[in-house]
Amino acid sequence: MKTxxxxxxxxxxxxxxxxxxxxxxxxxxxGCKVIGVKQGYHGLINGFMDEMNLSSVADIIHRGGTILQTARSEAFMTEEGRKKALYALQIFGIDGLVVIGGDGSFKGAQKLTELGIPTMGVPGTIDNDLRYTEYTIGFDTAVNTVLDAIGRIRDTSASHGRANIIEVMGRHCGDIALYAGLAGGAESIIVPEIQFDIDNVCSKLIKGRNRGKLHSIILLAEGVGGALDIGKEIEEKTGMETRVTILGHIQRGGSPTSFDRIIASKMGARAVELLLEGKKNRALGIKGLETIDVDFEEAFNTTNKFDEDTYRLANILSI
Structure with a gap:
């Protein structure tokens, strides 16, 4: 393993x-040479690569986004596209590859392993939807970004006596809504994993208003859908003015928290060590703050278990 x-x-x-x-x-x-591939698998197919050195990564640990950029690649999903990627790897003399991304990125890495290139997967996704690991890189930062938004929205909603629905990212996984909702004191948390009852949501709002509460916050994961319709129904049933805020891609940006910087550093370094040990086809993760690695197949097949205990706690504390 030289490159x-x-x-x-x-x-x-x-x-x-x-x-x-x-x-x-x-x-x-x-003692290894490092090649940075720009624009993900699209760049890999097209040979968008440069050698990196110590200066290449100076002053970036605190920056959001990715200096290597990222892109979707339909071409890589084809056998012909993957053969082009393999050829590019051979041209640049790359002996092993570290892929930082989510589930789809890992599946691409697994395909390259099948073609003879040892690969490692480092979980980078704000959704926290890879269940073999307790945390994915970016999740903690996204939760804190949502918490900041909750605080700002609470200030204005208290001034107007409004209910506010805050839609956060999480198409199939409600972790951002769950953790931000618990930490932010939301009255209700609506996630795709748990069937919600609009009447229960409204009941909480009415009881809160009757005891003098000036505002209410509802966290909604985007995978549930219909934020505007839900807001309209709440307004009709409770008589409370209801506003919807969709945070969107603001959740992906910003300087990473110390926690995200630490686990990213641990997993990135361990990925290199595993390649040097002759390992391949492994997904890095975090369990109890310890760095782990599992086979890609195990990572894909680990049950997507929702944290119902934390959801139950959030409901208890929001009465």
Whole structure:
């Protein structure tokens, strides 16, 4: 293992730069050359690659996004596209590849392993939807971004006596809504994993208003859908003025928290060590703050279990 490549793929997440930095500096520390692949698998197919050095990753640990950029690649999903990617890897002499991204990115990495290139997957996605690991890079930052928004929206909603629905990211996974809702004192948390009852939501709002509460916050994961319709129904049933705020891609940006920087650094460095140990087809993760690695197949097949205990606690504390 003389040359290690690194790329970021799929949606960006805060902490990806910290992971890139760890891969580059760990590789150089162990005497390896490092090639940065720009624009994910699209860049891999097209040979958008440059050698990286210590200066390449100076002053990036605190920056959001990814200096390598990211892009979707339909071409890589084809056999012909993957053969082009393999050819590019061979041209640049890349012996092993670290892929930073989500589920789809890992599946692409697994395909490259099948073609003979050892790969490692570092989980970079704000959704926290890879259940083999307790945390993914960017999740903690996204939750804190939502918490900041909750505080700002609470200020204005208290002035007007409004109910506010805040829609956050999470198409299939409600973790951002759950953790931000619990930490932000939301009255209701609506996630795709749990069937919600609009009458229960309204009942909480009415009881809160009757005891003098000036505002109410409802966290809604985007996967549930219909935020505007839900807001309209709440207004009709409670008589409370209801506003909807969709945070969107603001949740992906910003400087990563210390936690995201730390786990990104740990997993990035460990990915390099595993390649040097002759391992392949592994997904890095965090369990009890310890760095773990599992086979890609195990990572894909780990049950997507929702944290019902935390959801129950949030309901108890929001009475």
């Amino acid at each position: 290690i490549g690194v790329l970021t793929s799929g949606g960006d997440s805060p902490g990806m730069n910290a992971a890139i930095r760890a891969v580059v500096r760990s590789s150089i520390y162990h």
